[in-house]
Amino acid sequence: MVCAAVAVPGLLRSSAGTVCTPAASLRLTASALRHLTLASIMKSKRKTDHLERTANVVRREMVSAAKVCGTADESPSVKRLRLRVADKDFSFKAGQWIDFFIPGVSVVGGFSICSSPRLLEQERMIELAVKYANHPPALWIHNQCTLDSEVAVRVGGEFFFDPQPADASRNLVLIAGGVGINPLLSILRHAADLHRERAHRGSGYEMGTIKLFYSAQNTSELLFKKNILDLVNEFPEKIACSLHVTKQTAQISADLKPYIMEGRITEKEIRDHISQETLFYICGPPPMTDFFSKQLENSHVPKEHICFEKWW
Numbered sequence: 001m002v003c004a005a006v007a008v009p010g011l012l013r014s015s016a017g018t019v020c021t022p023a024a025s026l027r028l029t030a031s032a033l034r035h036l037t038l039a040s041i042m043k044s045k046r047k048t049d050h051l052e053r054t055a056n057v058v059r060r061e062m063v064s065a066a067k068v069c070g071t072a073d074e075s076p077s078v079k080r081l082r083l084r085v086a087d088k089d090f091s092f093k094a095g096q097w098i099d100f101f102i103p104g105v106s107v108v109g110g111f112s113i114c115s116s117p118r119l120l121e122q123e124r125m126i127e128l129a130v131k132y133a134n135h136p137p138a139l140w141i142h143n144q145c146t147l148d149s150e151v152a153v154r155v156g157g158e159f160f161f162d163p164q165p166a167d168a169s170r171n172l173v174l175i176a177g178g179v180g181i182n183p184l185l186s187i188l189r190h191a192a193d194l195h196r197e198r199a200h201r202g203s204g205y206e207m208g209t210i211k212l213f214y215s216a217q218n219t220s221e222l223l224f225k226k227n228i229l230d231l232v233n234e235f236p237e238k239i240a241c242s243l244h245v246t247k248q249t250a251q252i253s254a255d256l257k258p259y260i261m262e263g264r265i266t267e268k269e270i271r272d273h274i275s276q277e278t279l280f281y282i283c284g285p286p287p288m289t290d291f292f293s294k295q296l297e298n299s300h301v302p303k304e305h306i307c308f309e310k311w312w
Helices: 030-043 116-123 136-144 178-201 223-233 269-271 286-298
Strands: 002-003 064-075 078-084 097-101 109-112 125-131 151-155 172-177 209-214 239-245 261-262 276-285 305-311
Touching: 064 125, 078 136, 078 223, 109 125, 109 136, 109 172, 109 178, 116 125, 116 178, 116 209, 116 239, 125 136, 125 178, 125 239, 172 178, 178 239, 178 276, 269 286, 276 286, 286 305
Parallel strands: 172 209, 172 276, 209 239, 239 261, 276 305
Antiparallel strands: 002 305, 064 078, 064 151, 078 125, 097 109, 097 151
């Protein structure tokens, strides 16, 4: 689950591929959606709940029906979920999260979307990756969720990358810890889509370079490794990554070795990428997020160039 706490740059305006059933069957009635939303808000009262933590964060009013179309184990502790959202008015910006309403579960989940907006435009799909936790929405996803399960979703969050075609080109530095990779993967995938669009059409937003720093305890907990390295190989002059492991005991595979560093992400690594054209996005455990946002401020990076989101 996530909670937005961000400084938003001026540039940022406010799987499992199983076959899904026809869109018409995905719609819940308006009264059912209202009941689901109101019941969840009324019963979701713990101080640590997503709705309370994000009460002052911008979110859309619309709640849309969604259906589970695929699940897979992304790591020993993280399950990937693919949802079909038939509602044509449902949209999101790369980096945003959803309120996740589950029939029969009183607590509302909050999960960052890890797929790109392009996947939703083309296939009406979004993807989540949820870490196992002793929290009702996460427990439901890991233990009870099945193909064709029906839920409802609502987009929120002020942590996103949504450049317009005429905006100045920017470099991105993405700093992720653990499951905090989710919104940053969405941003990375969106940046790759922008690269492809400009290469194909000769117009559109011109992306700068993207460097991903991603830390986890070991390589089995580095999520989306193949997806990340596929993008690095597709755009070798534009996208690069440094994958850090802090408690690795097993041998590192040959295909990962060139990208793996043992130990935490360091201040120097990040400082080497500071420039006037660079935006920094940080998502991970609160101590990590606090450390890097403070270090960047101390290095005189403008606050409007530092975007962060904390997760618990």
